[in-house]
């Protein structure tokens with residue numbers, strides 16, 4: 001009854017090869033145990049220099065809320081990396097940019113699961129907004145538009 | 147009052163119910179009447195999930211307990227059950243899996259007006275099938291089930307089955323806050339569009355499980371019923387070889403489950419026979435490992451130190467007598483197809499949800515997250531639900547259910563049991579009939595039933611969040 005995940009398709013193909021000398025970045029992914037798209041996203045991160053420790057949880061909404069992700073930005077997984085939270089299928093370049101620049105935010109999130117994003121597969125049909133959020137109750141701001 | 151039910155049969159077949167006297171009295175048939183009369187009062191109460199010394203949890207109850215009283219009916223004998231609504235909101239009772247007249251099915255708007263606060267409704271039916279069933283509300287289902295309203299319903303065989311003990315595990319899953327109360331936030335977007343409101347505490351017959359005490363050599367019939375809102379379970383009995391004898395109340399050819407795992411989605415029942423062949427004094431875990439990486443020990447089978455009851459397992463066959471289900475005539479069947487769509491990762495395929503998937507926020511603000519054949523019926527049932535298809539009375543319906551989503555769905559059909567023919571093209575063995583058929587992501591199930599019971603009937607996912615958010619439809623038998 002276990003799911004076999006097809007990790008082919010988009011995530012791997014779209015990933016840029018890992019630079020030989022880059023250090024591994026450790027990340028923890030909290031995900032719904034039944035969601036397969038998160039696995040695709042984890043594989044995409046691993047292809048791009050991250051080491052992802054997957055922690056399934058049936059209480060994802062509580063975990064994500066505890067990490068400070070605004071309810072309207074919650075996706076099917078939350079990743080904790082370098083002291084930041086990454087929610088949803090955020091492209092890896094933006095994560096690396098955030099880790100390098102150290103902005104004063106809690107994390108970044110891509111709302112929804114648009115076609116063509118890492119994890120969803122398919123063709124990109126619209127521009128994506130990635131939001132930055134903080135834990136101080138202020139409204140999320142646009143971090144990047146892809 | 148202690149909310150403690152032992153749904154056990156003594157060796158001589160008496161029902162042993164250890165509960166408050168008032169509750170027991172209402173469960174007993176009234177002698178004066180020819181018809182078996184029962185009373186159920188719906189109302190708020192307190193549950194002690196951790197036993198008498200634990201904290202109490204505010205719940206909604208049937209006759210003061212969670213789960214509600216075990217209703218034991220007799221096959222082929224009429225019963226009249228009066229339900230009194232002591233809640234501040236409408237309710238109904240659905241007798242899950244019982245084949246009964248449409249007007250007794252308990253769907254508000256569709257089969258009856260809802261029972262108003264302070265009002266009552268008398269359900270009358272004659273259960274044709276012996277087996278393990280259950281009852282629960284079909285109004286504000288997510289909240290009412292999630293706050294405790296559910297109870298077991300056992301229809302006894304005309305001739306008793308040869309076992310030493312007949313036990314029931316009504317399994318419930320609760321999302322509790324740190325202070326032991328039922329968490330709010332029912333119907334949130336994440337739950338609605340993903341796996342539903344899976345909780346953090348599982349109880350058996352209303353209590354956090356302790357050991358199941360057994361005696362070496364005995365034969366136990368264990369009726370498993372998953373009354374959870376959303377939690378799927380896959381139970382393994384370590385060092386034991388359970389034999390499945392019935393699914394959803396309907397006897398099947400006795401068989402050991404695949405990989406020794408008994409898969410129980412919400413609303414499913416599985417009756418197993420266990421020959422207790424462990425050593426006196428030994429202990430064996432019952433493990434639920436449905437969710438990858440989240441296996442846990444549900445309970446332990448604990449043998450007492452006494453000598454075995456008998457040297458060898460009982461010789462008596464474990465199979466149960468079949469129920470009088472009408473045989474489908476596949477050669478002349480009418481074909482219908484139900485396609486399940488939506489949810490997170492719906493991939494924008496979903497016409498019925500319009501732009502919702504593109505926004506990526508299905509289920510927000512009580513909206514639809516799911517659809518059947520492009521149509522989202524949300525809520526619990528209401529007047530004017532147009533049937534997806536209609537069947538002539540007596541026709542055989544060959545029903546295909548196709549899960550196009552990335553999620554698991556236990557699909558429940560009201561009023562009928564389905565002969566399950568195939569899963570993903572492979573025949574389903576053991577002559578299984580089910581009222582709640584679990585579809586894994588992308589599964590295609592074929593089943594058949596005879597449309598012998600007129601009325602508008604519901605067909606929906608029994609993950610309560612999914613039903614509320616659109617995974618529901620109606621069909622008509624003329």
Ligand SMILES: [Cu+2]
Nearest residue numbers: 240242413558
């Ligand atoms: Cu039900």
Ligand SMILES: [Cu+2]
Nearest residue numbers: 555607609612
């Ligand atoms: Cu479902």
